[in-house]
Amino acid sequence: MQDSTDTHVNGKRWTLDHPELGTGSLPITPYLSTEYFERERGKIFSRTWICTGKKVEEIPQPGDYLVLDIAVGKTSVLLVRGKDGRVRGFHNVCKHRGNRLAWNDRGACGTGLTCRFHGWTYASDGRLIGVPEEDMFFDFDKRDYGLSPIATDVWEGFIFINLDPDPPETLHQYLGEVVDLLRGYAFDRLPLSWSYTAEQKCNWRILRDSQLEFYHGKALHQQFAGKVMINKQQPSCHVLDAKLFRRHSMMSFYGDRRNTQRTPMELLMAQFGASFKTFPSARDMDRWPLGVNPTRSRQWFFDIYYIFPNFHLVILSPFLFVAHTMLPETVNRSTWNARGYFPQPTTAAETVTREYNKCLARDVWLEDGSTLENTQRGIESGVLSHYPVQDQELLIRHAHKVAEELLASDGQAE
Amino acid sequence: MSDTSLPEPFTDLEPLAAVWALATETERNQQRLSSTMAQIQAFYDTLLPRMEAVLTYLSTFPPEPPDALPQKARRLLYLALAMAEITTAVELHQQPSVPAGFEPRRFIPDHERMER
Numbered sequence: 006m007q008d009s010t011d012t013h014v015n016g017k018r019w020t021l022d023h024p025e026l027g028t029g030s031l032p033i034t035p036y037l038s039t040e041y042f043e044r045e046r047g048k049i050f051s052r053t054w055i056c057t058g059k060k061v062e063e064i065p066q067p068g069d070y071l072v073l074d075i076a077v078g079k080t081s082v083l084l085v086r087g088k089d090g091r092v093r094g095f096h097n098v099c100k101h102r103g104n105r106l107a108w109n110d111r112g113a114c115g116t117g118l119t120c121r122f123h124g125w126t127y128a129s130d131g132r133l134i135g136v137p138e139e140d141m142f143f144d145f146d147k148r149d150y151g152l153s154p155i156a157t158d159v160w161e162g163f164i165f166i167n168l169d170p171d172p173p174e175t176l177h178q179y180l181g182e183v184v185d186l187l188r189g190y191a192f193d194r195l196p197l198s199w200s201y202t203a204e205q206k207c208n209w210r211i212l213r214d215s216q217l218e219f220y221h222g223k224a225l226h227q228q229f230a231g232k233v234m235i236n237k238q239q240p241s242c243h244v245l246d247a248k249l250f251r252r253h254s255m256m257s258f259y260g261d262r263r264n265t266q267r268t269p270m271e272l273l274m275a276q277f278g279a280s281f282k283t284f285p286s287a288r289d290m291d292r293w294p295l296g297v298n299p300t301r302s303r304q305w306f307f308d309i310y311y312i313f314p315n316f317h318l319v320i321l322s323p324f325l326f327v328a329h330t331m332l333p334e335t336v337n338r339s340t341w342n343a344r345g346y347f348p349q350p351t352t353a354a355e356t357v358t359r360e361y362n363k364c365l366a367r368d369v370w371l372e373d374g375s376t377l378e379n380t381q382r383g384i385e386s387g388v389l390s391h392y393p394v395q396d397q398e399l400l401i402r403h404a405h406k407v408a409e410e411l412l413a414s415d416g417q418a419e
Numbered sequence: 420m421s422d423t424s425l426p427e428p429f430t431d432l433e434p435l436a437a438v439w440a441l442a443t444e445t446e447r448n449q450q451r452l453s454s455t456m457a458q459i460q461a462f463y464d465t466l467l468p469r470m471e472a473v474l475t476y477l478s479t480f481p482p483e484p485p486d487a488l489p490q491k492a493r494r495l496l497y498l499a500l501a502m503a504e505i506t507t508a509v510e511l512h513q514q515p516s517v518p519a520g521f522e523p524r525r526f527i528p529d530h531e532r533m534e535r
Contacts, residue, residue, distance in 0.1 A: 057500050152442055197526070197530075197532070197533075199530045200528070200530050200533070201525045201526050201527060201528055201529065202526075202529050203463060203521070203525055203527065204525070204527045227513065228511040230476035230509060235486065257493045268506075268510040269467055269510075270467075270470075270502075270503075270506040270509075270510060273474065275486045276474075277474045277478070287479075342529075349482075350482035350483065351482060351486060352478045352479070352481065352482055352495050353477035353478070353480040353481065353482055353483075353492070354474040354475070354477040354478040354499075355482055356477075356483060356496065356500070357474060357477065357500060357502075357503055358503075359497070360444075360503035360504070361503040361506060363444075363503075364444075364503055364506065364507055365506075365507055367526065367528075368507045368511065368512070368517050368520070370521075370526070371517040371521045371523065371526060372517055372520055372521075373521075374520065374521025374526060375517075375519050375520050375521045377521070395496045409467060411457040
């Protein structure tokens with residue numbers, strides 16, 4: 006097993022592997038401009054696959070449903086499992102006169118979902134199956150008034166939607182290389198263990214960028230990550246690997262979890278259960294998915310996978326990851342959902358270790374959260390016209406270019 | 420008093436449990452944020468040397484739901500969960516709250532609603 010810290014060249018600049026991205030500063034306009042945001046709404050959020058952050062096991066039985074208000078798409082989305090087991094998405098809009106169909110954010114509709122307004126009933130596959138006093142309509146055929154479908158597909162249990170009625174590519178085509186890199190990961194075996202949601206008065210890109218680099222680790226998360234990140238061979242570089250794809254990207258980060266002195270509770274937690282401050286056993290590292298710790302370093306901290314535009318996976322071990330789903334509401338308001346997926350406790354002691362990891366993650370996210378609205382206020386002051394991008398912020402630079410390409414295109418995939 | 424006591428080996432921790440053995444993360448977090456650092460440090464210092472024994476004891480019980488645990492063991496679990504809650508205050512922040520952190524009240528734990 007090679008040790009990647011020996012083989013990575015001191016002074017490596019990952020950005021220089023991608024001359025098409027340049028090294029210049031980036032404009033601040035996309036973070037502030039209402040006009041730019043409306044273009045993003047039309048050409049990004051209305052046309053690409055976006056992750057709902059929800060997993061299929063959250064609607065396990067036929068008839069189970071979730072409702073998501075997707076403000077950037079100006080619609081409410083109904084995700085429902087049909088009798089055939091398939092998860093479908095629909096606009097949550099009654100096709101009679103447009104009332105909101107499902108009012109709860111989750112539920113079970115059994116044999117049908119009935120609109121409160123006039124009592125129209127729809128099956129879990131979207132067909133209109135019941136219309137009170139149907140004989141009083143004129144030239145009426147129920148088949149013409151099924152729910153309006155939304156393109157919906159699933160990757161590793163995560164439900165994605167595409168508000169384009171006719172998406173030019175399938176979800177798997179859209180995800181590209183990421184599918185193979187993460188194939189075999191325990192997505193299907195790790196239960197949703199915690200989930201936090203916060204409304205943020207900031208542009209979605211501020212939120213997105215906050216989880217797209219770890220240059221901030223040594224400062225903002227000094228107590229949590231500072232010691233783990235100390236790298237004597239490469240004091241100012243913490244990147245083990247970076248891969249840029251057509252739309253998406255990943256970065257793998259250095260962190261010496263094995264040799265960093267641990268606190269009393271960390272030691273206890275590692276003794277009784279999983280902990281994300283502990284380097285997982287490297288015994289079977291060769292069998293990990295190709296994209297998890299891709300350099301197979303023993304000084305590996307975590308990987309970030311960014312699924313453009315609104316989904317981040319942070320993988321800390323073969324059995325522990327977090328997922329961030331971020332969606333704009335308006336040009337200066339966004340929603341952040343941060344979730345932890347952690348092994349199911351088998352004893353009450355493991356419930357405690359899970360709680361420890363949850364509280365640790367939550368406190369780290371509260372540090373991240375502290376920057377968001379302050380950054381919004383800072384850039385609204387007009388002080389910045391552009392900002393410099395460090396090598397370890399490469400994924401932000403790439404994401405900006407991806408967005409620019411989509412905004413310049415006619416909306417069709419190349 | 421049976422509903423306010425701890426399992427036999429841990430009865431001396433009763434003064435801590437009276438304050439900290441709370442059923443939800445929101446309650447435990449509020450207790451943390453409304454305590455002084457001296458109170459939190461005292462809780463940590465008292466429980467830490469017993470924590471291995473507490474976890475060993477809890478290893479003999481199923482994980483959840485908490486209702487599945489006998490009342491005394493459940494109370495010990497809540498106390499241990501509070502220890503998990505305050506650990507970052509002691510080991511990372513040296514103060515009750517995350518320094519300059521985002522407001523906890525606006526960081527909504529959806530999992531509490533899902534669990535019910």
